[in-house]
Amino acid sequence: MQNFEYASPKTIQEATGLLGASWSDANVLAGGTDLISMMKEELATPKRVVNIKGIKELGGIHKSGSGLRIGATVTFDELLENAAVRAEYPSLVEAARGVSSPQIRNMGTVGGDLCQRPRCWYFRGGEGLLGMKSGKSLIPGGQNEFHAIFPVGQAHFVSASSLAPALIALGAKVKLVSASGNREVAADKFFVAPADENGRETVLAPNEILTEIIIPAAKGVKNATYEVRNKQALDWPLATASVALTMKGSAIGSARIVLGHVGPVPYSAAAAEQWLAGKTISESVAEDAGKAAVADAKPLSQNEYKVQLAKVAVKRALLEAAGKKA
Numbered sequence: 001m002q003n004f005e006y007a008s009p010k011t012i013q014e015a016t017g018l019l020g021a022s023w024s025d026a027n028v029l030a031g032g033t034d035l036i037s038m039m040k041e042e043l044a045t046p047k048r049v050v051n052i053k054g055i056k057e058l059g060g061i062h063k064s065g066s067g068l069r070i071g072a073t074v075t076f077d078e079l080l081e082n083a084a085v086r087a088e089y090p091s092l093v094e095a096a097r098g099v100s101s102p103q104i105r106n107m108g109t110v111g112g113d114l115c116q117r118p119r120c121w122y123f124r125g126g127e128g129l130l131g132m133k134s135g136k137s138l139i140p141g142g143q144n145e146f147h148a149i150f151p152v153g154q155a156h157f158v159s160a161s162s163l164a165p166a167l168i169a170l171g172a173k174v175k176l177v178s179a180s181g182n183r184e185v186a187a188d189k190f191f192v193a194p195a196d197e198n199g200r201e202t203v204l205a206p207n208e209i210l211t212e213i214i215i216p217a218a219k220g221v222k223n224a225t226y227e228v229r230n231k232q233a234l235d236w237p238l239a240t241a242s243v244a245l246t247m248k249g250s251a252i253g254s255a256r257i258v259l260g261h262v263g264p265v266p267y268s269a270a271a272a273e274q275w276l277a278g279k280t281i282s283e284s285v286a287e288d289a290g291k292a293a294v295a296d297a298k299p300l301s302q303n304e305y306k307v308q309l310a311k312v313a314v315k316r317a318l319l320e321a322a323g324k325k326a
Contacts, residue, residue, distance in 0.1 A: 001039050005048040011055060012037060016179040018050045019207045023200075026050055030073050031107040034116040041124065043117070058111075058211055061085065067216040072111030072209070079110060090214065091166040091223035091242045091321075098237060099162055100226045100300055111210045112191065113163050114174065115202060118264075119236060120147065120157035128197045130154045145302040146238070149294075149310070150192035150263035156300070158261045159191055159201065165242035165260035166225050168268065172215045178208045187213075188258075191265040201264065221246055224321035228309045237261045239306055241293070241313035242322050245281075250278050257293055257317075262310050269293035272314065281322035285317075289312035 009015040019026045027046035029035055030053060038044035052058055058073040063084040079085055079096045086093055099105055117123070122131030122138060131138045132154065139147055139156040147156045164187065172187040190202050203277070204210060223244040227237040240260035246253045255276040257269040272292035279285050290311035297307045 002042060002045050004039075004046055006051065007048060008035055008051040008054050012057060012177055012209065013179075015050055015052055015209060016177060016207065018048060019178070019209070020048075021206060023206045025206065028052055028115075030109040030112045031075065031104075032112075033104055033108045034112060036116060041126075043124065043126070052209065065217065067218075069274055070110055070213040070215070072211050072213070073109050074111075076097050076105040076108050076110070076113075080105070088218045089166070089168060089170065089223065091225040091244065091317075092163065094225040094227070095163050095166045095240070095242065098225075098229075098240075109162060110213060113161050114167075115204060115210060116160050118157035118201060119160050120303075123157060129157070129194055129199065129201075130197055131156065132197060133136060140300055143302070144300040145305075146236075147300055147303055148263045149297040149299045149306045150267045151298060151300075151301055152264050154196060155193040155264035157201075157264055157296075159263065159265055160236070160313040161191075161260070161266070162240075164191065164266045165258040166223070167213065167215065168266050169242040169244040169258045170215050170218055170221070170223060171244075171256070172213055175212045175214065176204060176208045177211045178205065180207075182211075182213060184214070187256075188266070188268060193264040197227075218244070222321040222323075224317045225315045226317040226320060228313050239309040239313050241310065241317040243314070243317045245276075245318075245321050250280050251278055252281065257289070257314060259293065259314070260309050262297075262306060269314065271295060276318075281318055281324065283319065283324070286315040286318040286322075 026048040029051045059071040060083045062069045076096045168188045173184045225242040227240045229237045242258045244256040255273045259267040270291045291316045293309045
């Protein structure tokens with residue numbers, strides 16, 4: 001690990017003033033479950049580390065008539081223990097519960113989950129974000145069993161966030177603050193596929209801090225998350241589906257279906273969403289929606305199995321949201 005300056009500001013204004021114009025100037029530290037390992041491997045080499053855990057206004061979960069505000073430094077444990085989250089946002093609860101390590105649930109934050117870097121072993125092994133060599137990606141012809149089945153350009157890694165699919169399905173926004181102002185970004189626009197090795201996986205700029213997540217009220221919105229993984233102990237999902245259904249009687253008025261861990265950004269299954277409108281959930285309808293959700297998949301040489309897993313995840317998430325046995 002390279003030497004760095006350490007700062008522990010007490011206000012957002014002070015924190016944003018400590019950031020710089022590039023990622024090498026400064027990095028934000030919250031739970032540290034990702035950044036510290038990145039720094040140990042010298043994949044992140046900031047001159048300054050800005051610890052935001054002491055900023056009180058970045059914590060807390062607050063419910064209002066319009067929805068829910070979740071501070072960026074709220075931990076997974078705090079999220080799981082909150083009564084308002086458990087009552088109205090079961091998709092978010094299930095996504096957080098999937099982080100099975102007690103240590104990570106205790107230290108990891110919701111903001112950090114959205115901002116964490118890819119777990120791709122080409123990237124973590126120093127081959128760059130896109131795994132390029134001589135102008136060509138190493139991933140399609142290499143070890144790619146855990147990579148994207150919905151690649152974007154040369155980006156074959158999968159978005160690592162556990163909470164993103166549920167937040168996108170629920171219509172959440174994130175607030176980004178810098179010394180020059182702030183902006184709100186829809187969760188589905190926060191994640192991007194980089195065009196080259198110098199890009200990043202989110203629209204967050206080096207001089208910005210993600211300060212909070214805003215989720216619309218979900219009373220009456222049936223929502224659920226279903227994950228498929230190798231083991232129940234600490235492990236990354238192979239495929240995830242989060243759904244949010246607005247009902248008109250027993251029929252679906254509108255649907256959001258978002259797949260996780262299958263693309264460099266969470267994948268919104270627009271064709272399946274449109275197909276579901278006006279239908280009543282049954283096992284056969286849920287199964288057909290799963291097929292529609294993966295119709296455009298482009299698996300690599302070793303990860304075609306993820307197409308079936310994603311299809312099943314959609315089916316079971318829909319059945320759970322509808323209160324039917326998955």
